[in-house]
Amino acid sequence: MDKYEVVGLVGEGSFGRVFKANIRESKEIVALKVIRKCGRTQKEILSLRSECEIQRQLNHPNIIHMIDSFETESEIIVVTEFCQKDLHKILRKEGYLKEDQALGIVIDLVSALHYLHSHRVLHRDLKPQNVLLDENGVAKLCDFGFARSMSRGTHVLTSIKGTPLYMAPELIEEHPYDHNADLWSLGCIVYEMLIGVPPFITNSILHLVRLIRNEPIKWPNFLSSSCQDFLKGLLQKDPRQRLTWPYLHQHPFLQGKVFVDENICMPVPLTSELTNSQALAKENQKQEIILRSTAQNVKLLPCSVHAIEEQQRRLVAEQRRNGRRASLQTNNYVTHSNQGYSVTPRGYSVGSLSLVTYPFNVERANCITGVRHYGAQKVFNADELKIEKLTLEEPKCRCVPFESNAKTNDQIQKSENINENPKTVGVASLAEMFPNEPTLTTTPLETEEWLVFLQQSMEEVFEGDLESIRDKSFISMVTAPLTNPGASSQVIEYIACLLSLPYVEDHVSPAELRQIQQVYLEGKVIASLMFALKLLTSNLDYSASGDSFVDVSELGDDQLQALESVSLATSYFVYADLAFLSQFCDVVSMLHLELRLQALITLRRKRINIVTNFVAVLCHILKELPENASLVEEIVLTSQSPGEELHHMLTNENSILRSRSCMLLRLMGRFCCKSLRVFWNKELKNDLETLMYDSCQKVRSVCILSNNK
Incomplete structure (x- = not known):
């Protein structure tokens, strides 16, 4: 670094930071791309x-020239030529470019891609942010973080790379792809330059997949015929029909101005038509990949959605790591006055959970009108977008609460003391319980991006649209942050609330709810929620091998709110289906959550709903799966003073907690008799007798049953 004098910070992104600097000897202005090694895997490095x-091997006037690269113990530094502007910033400022303005940039990009593809290099992340412009307005491609050099015998690739809004349909479908995927991305950039938005625009990755697969592109009527023909050629969804080499740079729209280096002598350039033998080899490679996918029972859409989401999470996590906001919607597009809207903050209430939503913009394109997306936004206030709030004191799911669903003594035909013949709890493996392997290294997520996405998903459910919530790939994507130590408490809270909504919305039919429950079961939603509970109660130095957790009295409001959401969702699920209850028992045992749950049910003063929800779950375990009574014992009876804790629960001012505590004691007296007898005392007996005259009728009813036992 001694050779360079840093002038100032230019920007930050998924890669790290870029600084403007001078070479001390020559005073030449350069860009220093500084990438931290910390937090990256060896594979990433x-x-x-x-x-x-x-x-280093690229040399073309429309590709950023790399001057030098070196490493320190903690960083990788790449030195390149310096360009002040990028296309993304220009479009944010101008909205769109006139056709003659855009043409020069298009010619430069086509020239750069011809050079790359001639050298069998795929860029795989073409987007406006990766198009820089020098002081003369010459466009230059940069950021080769996803670039891949294809060997002579390789004709197609399969790994999903890139930014979703500019990703080719064959990547979305997880089909084998080639250099033509770059040409689709080029088409998206050209479309955005001329229209103001990409061909498909949405904040939802799943919705984006559907749009790219099923929706036709809207073509404006204000472009010249040659320009429109050029765009239609690049944006063919079938890569076999896409405008490609050697015809691309000869298209009339480019007016014969594309610079092509005739001195390139690569053995098998991607810019030449394939010979018959090469075409056959390419087709064979495609078929082999498809056969392997079929043999492995790979479902393309769910896999691709998950892979895209993983890619997007990695990008926003790295941007978060470097202190920069990230967004699936990579530009703050200027929107048409009839299409864009802004949502002002307002609150949802799910059960006793309060969610403060965040402002966001959703842009739509309607190019058929011939009007570019340029103008004022329309802002709706909270009243115009009002959503009915839920004000539930107790879980309002479509399963009978345990107070009114308790089995009679005659119906309970279980052993009086399960401890005499204990059964194994953890029958499933961690791999089975967590189909998406938990991220055991801290990978921060972009909180606002996720909150916006989750808020929109909740609005869909409120409005009766259950398509996403019934989709397995959507649930897999949504629950992924629950196993990521980098996810914020608010993101966890929103996810839990979204998952709970079908259980409290009256418009969800029993058949639809059963379908959603099946998706939740297959997606191991309970396991993910419990993993989130572990993360929320872990020390900051959380690791897979350690089990150190914080003093629950020190938890912040955001953490407690998230835990309340998790506890409410958990209570809904376990009362809805015994399979959820079984999963709960398994994962609590596997993740060693007994002491954490024990600590959480002491939060009577801070968050009473956390206590009542988990006490309800413990009661349900004893009623429906009493073979797991030892799990309840470990949670309730292994604290320093379990008798005192039970006393506080029975005498709490909250009638729901008093009622559920009575039921818990009744069931423990049946299935944990020996262990409970050790801690039974006169104070507990007096508490139960007092509750027989409680002001709440429900408490009195449950207490009478408990005293009879």
Whole structure:
């Protein structure tokens, strides 16, 4: 670094930071791309080195020239030529470009891609942010973090790379792809330059997948015929029909101005038509990949959605790591006055959970009108977008609460003391319980991005649209942050509330609810919620091997709110289906959550709903799966003073807690008799007798049953 004098910070992104600097000897202005190694896997570091190696070998006027690269103990530094502006910033400022303005940039990009593809290099992340412009307005491609150099024998690739809004349909479908995927992305950039938005625009990745798969592109009527023909050629969803080499740079729209280096002598350039033998080899590779996918029972759409979401999470996590906001919707697009809207903050209430929503913009394109997306936004206030709030004191799911669903003594035909013949709790493996392997290294997520996405998903459910919530890939994507130590408490809270909504919305039919429950069961939603509970109660130095957790009295409001949401969702699920209850018992045992739950049911003063929800779950375990009574014992009876804790629960001012505590004691007297007898005392007996005259009729009814036992 001694060779360079840093002038100032230019920007931050998924890669790290970019600084403007001077070479001390020559005073030449350069860009220093500084990438921190900390928090990256060895595979990621190797990928960064590969990026440097690819870029080092490139030499073209429309590709950012790499001057040098070196490493320190903690960083990788890449030195390139300096460009002040990027296309993304220009479009944010201008909204769109006139056709003659855009043409020069298009010609430069086509020239750069011809050079890359001639050298069998795929960029795989073409987007406006990766198009820089120098002081003369010459466009240059940058950021080769996802670039791949294809060997001579490789004709197609399969790994999903790139930014979703600019991703080709074949990548979305997880089909084998080639250099034509770059040409689709080029088409998206050109479309955005001329229209103001990409061909498909949404905040939802799942919705984006559906749009790319099923929706036709809207073509404006204000473009020249040659320009529109050029765009239609690039944006063919079938890559076999897409405008490609060697015809692309000869298209009339480009007016024969594309610079093509005739001195390139690569053995098998991607810019030449394939010979018959090469075409056959390419088709064979495709078929082999498809056969392997079929043999493994790979479902393309769910897999691709998950892979895209994983890619997007990695990008926003890295941007978060570097202190920068990230968004699936990569530009703050200027919107048409009839299409865009802004939502002002307002509150949802799910059970006793309060969610404060965040402002966001959703842009729509309607290019058929011939009007570019340029103008004022329309702002709706909270009243115009009002959503009915739920004000539930107790879980209002479509299963009978345990107070009114308790089995009679005659119906309970279980052993008086399960401890005499205990059964194993953890029958499932961690791999089975967590189909999406938990992220055991802290990977921060972009909180606002996720909150906006989850809020929109909740609005869909409120409005009766259950398509997403019934989709397995959607649930897999939504629950992924629950197992990520980098997820914020608010994100966990919103996810739990979204998952709970079908249980409290009257418009959800029993058949629809059963379908949703099946998706939740297959997605191991309970396991993910319990993993989130572990993360919320873990020390900051959480690791997979450690089990250190915080003093619950020190938990912040956001953490407690998230835990309340998790506890409410858990109570809904376990009362709805015994399979959820079984999963709960398994995962609590596997993740060693007994002491954490024990601590949480002491939060009577801070968060009474957390206590009442988990006490309800413990009661349900004893009623329906009494073979797991030892799990309840470990949670309730292994604290320093279990008798005192039970006393506080029975005498609490909250009638729901008093009622459920009575029921818990009644069931423990049946199935945990020996262990409970150790801690039974006169104070507990007096508490039960007092509750027989409680002001709440429900408490009195349950207490009478408990005293009879």
